[in-house]
Amino acid sequence: MSLDINTPERVTTTSQAYNAVLTAILDGSLKSGQSLSLKGLSDSLGMSAMPIREALRQLEGIGVVEIIPHRGARVRPLSLDDLVDTYDARIPLERALIRRTAARMDDATAVRARAALDRQAEALATGNFAAARSAHEDFHLTLYRAAESPWLFRLCKQVWLNSERYQALTMTEYAHVHERRLEHQAILDACQTHQPDKAEKALERHLTRTVTFLSSAMANEHEEVEHRTLTSRAP
Known part of the structure; x- marks a missing residue:
């Protein structure tokens, strides 16, 4: 999986991660119910896990990601x-x-x-x-x-x-x-x-x-x- 992080200058790494993962969810690159591995996202985006973890929390806040205690995150399934x-x-x-x-x-x-x-x-x-x-x-x-x-x-x-x-x-x-x-x-x-x-x-x-x-x-x-x-x- 390759994620695009082309974003305007002077944005935070959390914003970059947020925009990249959201775009991938909306265009279907990340599928309904797909697991969101911190390591996998870190490798794809070329950044540490910390901003990605915060981005996933923000994406959970708008309802497109689920964070399951002790199991990790996934794209919220379509239903x-x-x-x-x-x-x-x-x-x-x-x-x-x-x-x-x-x-x-x-x-x-x-x-x-x-x-x-x-x-x-x-x-x-x-x-x-x-x-x-x-x-x-x-x-x-x-x-x-x-x-x-x-x-x-x-x-x-x-x-x-x-x-x-x-x-x-x-x-x-x-x-x-x-x-x-x-x-x-x-x-x-x-x-x-x-x-x-x-x-x-x-x-x-x-x-x-x-x-x-x-x-x-x-x-x-x-x-x-x-x-x-x-x-x-x-x-």
Whole structure:
């Protein structure tokens, strides 16, 4: 496993470790439930165990890592219950944010959000799923920053990071990707025309459809794993 620690200058080694491990979790390089060895991470990142240990504590704080006493750390496993709980938390926060954004949307924010959608489409077309995930994050968070609500944004960002771990399940599904692009465009259009009610409804529809699609993808993946297990045990 190779982790990228290219980060801005004058950041702490703990911040470097935090960003590198978080990115690896979000892009799937570190898998659901995977053990996080201090020695392995130290070797990959080229730093001592101390900042990595602190980074893992911080990642536990945002819900993407589990630290099990006397056993070590692991990537927190994906689960249907966690997915639903995450979106139950996301939806009211993001509804509040998008209403505020729609009321005060400016041209500069619209340009940045549209550019993020274009980058996502280009990345998906070339199979660069890490770049597509990053552009997807840029789109939503660009709109939410424009709400000018530091507390809502801070709470939303934490829940958002956990939900992003599930996106890889559907990133390559063309029908879902196409529908998601239309849903994103509807959210942006409503914000640009300063229609909070319409923006809120478009966002809620988008998030509700996403969690339904992800739930189905998780169920299908579980069935495939069970089928492979039964097949491997067959005489």
